Amino acid sequence: MKQGPREHNKIRTPGSGVMPPRTRARRVTAARTGLLLLLMIVALCSTGCSTTIIPPADPSQPASVFIIDYGRHTSLMLPQTDDQSLIEYAYGEWDWFALDRSRWYHLFPTLLWPTRGTLGRWEWDMEPDVETLRHRIWCQNVLEVTVDSASIADLLVRLDERYRRHPDTLHYQPLYQLNFVHDDQRYWAFHNCNHVLAQWLRDLDCKVHGFAMFADFRVRQVGTRAQNQ
Numbered sequence: 001m002k003q004g005p006r007e008h009n010k011i012r013t014p015g016s017g018v019m020p021p022r023t024r025a026r027r028v029t030a031a032r033t034g035l036l037l038l039l040m041i042v043a044l045c046s047t048g049c050s051t052t053i054i055p056p057a058d059p060s061q062p063a064s065v066f067i068i069d070y071g072r073h074t075s076l077m078l079p080q081t082d083d084q085s086l087i088e089y090a091y092g093e094w095d096w097f098a099l100d101r102s103r104w105y106h107l108f109p110t111l112l113w114p115t116r117g118t119l120g121r122w123e124w125d126m127e128p129d130v131e132t133l134r135h136r137i138w139c140q141n142v143l144e145v146t147v148d149s150a151s152i153a154d155l156l157v158r159l160d161e162r163y164r165r166h167p168d169t170l171h172y173q174p175l176y177q178l179n180f181v182h183d184d185q186r187y188w189a190f191h192n193c194n195h196v197l198a199q200w201l202r203d204l205d206c207k208v209h210g211f212a213m214f215a216d217f218r219v220r221q222v223g224t225r226a227q228n229q
Helices: 005-009 021-047 094-098 104-112 130-136 149-163 193-203
Strands: 051-054 062-069 074-079 085-093 115-125 141-148 171-173 178-187 207-209 217-219
Touching (some): 051 193, 062 130, 062 149, 085 193, 094 171, 094 178, 115 149, 141 217, 149 178, 193 207
Parallel strands (some): 051 217
Antiparallel strands (some): 062 141, 085 115, 115 178, 171 178
């Protein structure tokens, strides 16, 4: 028998086998919250200790790079080969980092599934040393890592090329003093700024031990204990 308009459009009750929208929303929220807690527990268990960086031994042309710890984000400063300027690069999530949409309810989509990544860049005109950086930049900590200048040049070429892929998305964020563009790599809990920073350090021939989930890096020279400088 063909249903009339009222019967066809009537609201289904829980007993009819369809979950009410509010119940569905509550269960989805609970599931996402549980997943986030699980991710954090796994990360804490996997991390155990801080992430240890071991610079390459006896680089032929030693030069310093700097890890900048802003608390919620980390970035890498690389020296230019032709002058005294430093190039800062940082990876993050587009909405959270570049657009500063960082309220508590933005945390779930930022961490629980892959979202738009961003690459931030800024050129600093200052001496490449730890004390100068600590006085000029608002940050929680600065770590110095000595690597080979040739590996720095190679990494800068790759990062500059990556940064230039999406020039039409350029956005300046005054909170971090960085110019941001879209990045092809997706961001989520297990591919955040610290994971990308750890990969950049590996590209500089450093050994990186640890899960790099959080901004807790320590530098250890070969044959010495790790130090959080």
